[in-house]
Amino acid sequence: MFDKNFEPKIVGFLCRWCSYQGADLAGTSRLEYPPNLTPIRVMCSGRVDPSFVMRAFAQGADGVMIFGCHPGDCHYQEGNYKALRRYTMLKKMLKQFGIEEGRFRLEWVSAAEGERFARVVAKATEEIRELGPLNWSKVREAQYA
Amino acid sequence: MPKPKVAFYWNASCGGCEEAVVDLNEKILDVVAAVDIVFWPVALDFKRKDVEAMPDGSIAVSFINGAIRLSEQQEMTEMLRRKSGLVVAFGSCAHLGGIPGLANFTTKEKIFQRAYQLSPSTMNSEGTYPIELYQSDGHDLTLPRFFDQVLPLDRIIDVDYYLPGCPPPVDLIVAAVMAILKGELPPKGAVLSPNKALCESCERNAAKPEKLAIKEIKRVHQTELDAEKCFLEQGIVCLGPATRSGCGERCISANMPCRGCFGPTDQVKDQGAKFLSSFASLLDTNDETEIQKLVDTIVDPAGTFYRFSAPVSYLRHSK
Numbered sequence: 001m002f003d004k005n006f007e008p009k010i011v012g013f014l015c016r017w018c019s020y021q022g023a024d025l026a027g028t029s030r031l032e033y034p035p036n037l038t039p040i041r042v043m044c045s046g047r048v049d050p051s052f053v054m055r056a057f058a059q060g061a062d063g064v065m066i067f068g069c070h071p072g073d074c075h076y077q078e079g080n081y082k083a084l085r086r087y088t089m090l091k092k093m094l095k096q097f098g099i100e101e102g103r104f105r106l107e108w109v110s111a112a113e114g115e116r117f118a119r120v121v122a123k124a125t126e127e128i129r130e131l132g133p134l135n136w137s138k139v140r141e142a143q144y145a
Numbered sequence: 146m147p148k149p150k151v152a153f154y155w156n157a158s159c160g161g162c163e164e165a166v167v168d169l170n171e172k173i174l175d176v177v178a179a180v181d182i183v184f185w186p187v188a189l190d191f192k193r194k195d196v197e198a199m200p201d202g203s204i205a206v207s208f209i210n211g212a213i214r215l216s217e218q219q220e221m222t223e224m225l226r227r228k229s230g231l232v233v234a235f236g237s238c239a240h241l242g243g244i245p246g247l248a249n250f251t252t253k254e255k256i257f258q259r260a261y262q263l264s265p266s267t268m269n270s271e272g273t274y275p276i277e278l279y280q281s282d283g284h285d286l287t288l289p290r291f292f293d294q295v296l297p298l299d300r301i302i303d304v305d306y307y308l309p310g311c312p313p314p315v316d317l318i319v320a321a322v323m324a325i326l327k328g329e330l331p332p333k334g335a336v337l338s339p340n341k342a343l344c345e346s347c348e349r350n351a352a353k354p355e356k357l358a359i360k361e362i363k364r365v366h367q368t369e370l371d372a373e374k375c376f377l378e379q380g381i382v383c384l385g386p387a388t389r390s391g392c393g394e395r396c397i398s399a400n401m402p403c404r405g406c407f408g409p410t411d412q413v414k415d416q417g418a419k420f421l422s423s424f425a426s427l428l429d430t431n432d433e434t435e436i437q438k439l440v441d442t443i444v445d446p447a448g449t450f451y452r453f454s455a456p457v458s459y460l461r462h463s464k
Contacts, residue, residue: 050425051418051459058459071431081431088433088440089425093417096250096447098464139464140293 008062008128010037012121013048017075018110019067025114033118034125037065045069045106046079050090053104057094058136063103063128067117070108080108102127103134149205149326152184152196153235154225156211156218157245157295162236163187163210165312172319179326180205184225193221196228204228206325208308210235212245212456213296217289226302231325233337237311237406239298240336241416242456244311246295247448249455249462253293294462307336311406311453314393338391340411343403346390349375358429362442365401376402377427382449387413387420406453415458417450424450 014020020041026033042048045068056064066087068080087106094104107120155163167188169176183204184191207229213219226232237243248256262269279286298304308321321337324330331337344350353375363380370376376383383402389410396403409416428439443449451458 046426049418050421051413051415054415054418054459058461078431082426084431084433085428085436086422086425088436089421089443089446090418092440092443093421093446093450096445096463097460136460136464140462 002130003132004129006129006133008036008125008131008133009060010063010065010121010124010128011056011061012037012039012065012067013042013045013052014039014067015045015069015075015080016041016043018069018073019045019107019117021111022067022109022113022117025111026118027114029114031114031118033122036125036128037121044074044076044079045083046074046076046081048083048086050086053090053094057099057103057134060135060137062131062134063105063124065105065107065121065124067107067109070110073110099134100131102131148179148181150183150199150203151180152204152207152225152229153182153187154184154207154209154221155187156209156222156239156298157214158211158236158238158243160187161312162238165236165310165315165318166208168315169318170315172315176319176322180322193224196224199228201227202230204230206231206233208233208235209298210239210312212238212242213298213301214245214248214292215289216292219301222298222301231305232298232302233306233308233321234298234304235308236313237309237408237453239304240307240309240457241408241454242295242297243406243453246297246453246456247451249294250447251463253291257291295456297456300456305333306331307334309336309338309389309407310392314391314395316393317391336389336408336411338389338407341390342410343385343388343390343392343394343397343407347375347385347394347397349373349397353378357427359424359427359439360429362439364444370400372400377424382424382443384416384420384450384452386423387416387450404452405450408454408457416454417447417458420450421446 014023023039045066048066053064066083068083074080091104105124109117184196207225209222209232234240238245257274261274275288277288277290308317317338357377359380361380371379381402384405385403387409388403388405389407392407405416413419430436
């Protein structure tokens with residue numbers, strides 16, 4: 001059942017050079033967007049190990065987002081391409097765990113795109129709200145002992 | 146002085162770990178000379194009640210192989226824990242969940258349906274399924290409960306040491322037994338195998354190119370495998386980078402890639418995610434469509450990257 005009052009918990013990994021600056025710009029520009037995303041600043045989207053994502057879901061996140069520089073703009077030249085390769089493979093694997101595609105997202109946000117940041121976070125929040133709680137630690141755990 | 150008492154037990158496993166003990170060959174004589182085996186269902190005729198009768202803590206060490214799938218396995222394991230000074234999780238299934246742990250990607254209901262109804266050799270028109278309690282003529286017939294997921298040993302009991310491998314190699318078993326007998330024990334919770342990645346001890350490592358770049362992902366039956374080249378260089382999924390060393394490279398020597406049975410090193414919790422991390426970064430393209438095409442050729446990433454370790458991963462099972 002779709003519960004419009006459900007507030008999803010979303011963990012966001014933001015690249016320090018572009019996306020975190022973009023998020024900052026959204027703030028300083030007084031743009032409004034849902035408060036459901038907990039931002040974690042990383043040096044590069046290529047630093048986001050797939051196990052960070054798995055752990056976030058395991059510990060109660062309803063969604064996980066990775067934000068990086070646009071292709072070609074990476075401060076370390078290739079980090080965001082690495083993120084893209086890992087994301088594509090991880091998305092397929094998460095599906096096998098039963099985690100819906102919409103819960104795991106990769107977005108390119110530049111330092112100048114505060115408005116885009118607010119928009120993609122708002123969109124993700126609404127779509128994850130529709131998917132409902134994931135509640136991983138409760139899944140199947142009551143079944144033994 | 147009485148010899149220390151040793152027990153062997155099996156839970157959800159294939160029997161390969163028992164075979165590994167038998168594979169000690171003549172070395173088993175040294176083991177038997179040094180210890181008294183008081184319980185070993187596969188080879189000796191001791192019963193559950195014999196173990197029940199032993200005082201708590203009277204068994205020096207229990208080697209328990211297999212994952213936990215049934216309530217009966219949980220009971221036996223908990224009893225052996227009470228009776229034993231040390232418990233060693235023996236082999237991949239006890240250590241990581243192992244091959245039976247792949248069942249965590251499906252559900253109990255689907256497993257029962259497949260096993261008792263859908264498999265081609267099964268005739269079950271009345272839809273009869275096993276139940277835990279059946280009463281007839283005043284008698285109760287019971288079956289153990291089938292849990293909804295497969296668990297590694299340390300989800301049920303406190304485990305002192307882990308002997309990894311599918312099955313553990315003879316030299317590691319002998320070294321573990323001798324270390325226990327001499328009292329030269331590593332810190333509690335240790336995995337009794339070197340804490341480095343398989344690639345470090347792999348013979349093919351030296352010839353590996355500086356930068357691996359995978360253009361095509363192939364499966365072992367689709368290509369002729371070069372016996373010298375790094376498997377990753379050949380586009381074959383080899384879990385070496387994310388797997389603990391110490392196995393003696395049995396698979397690599399047989400020209401087969403590593404499947405990951407030793408689990409991760411101490412620094413890594415989630416073997417599958419870690420392997421995915423390294424493997425995906427080796428793909429030799431930055432184009433979104435090309436990346437998707439390559440990823441599409443991996444038929445079963447979860448089953449391949451977590452072949453032995455799904456129950457100890459962060460997520461443990463599918464939804």
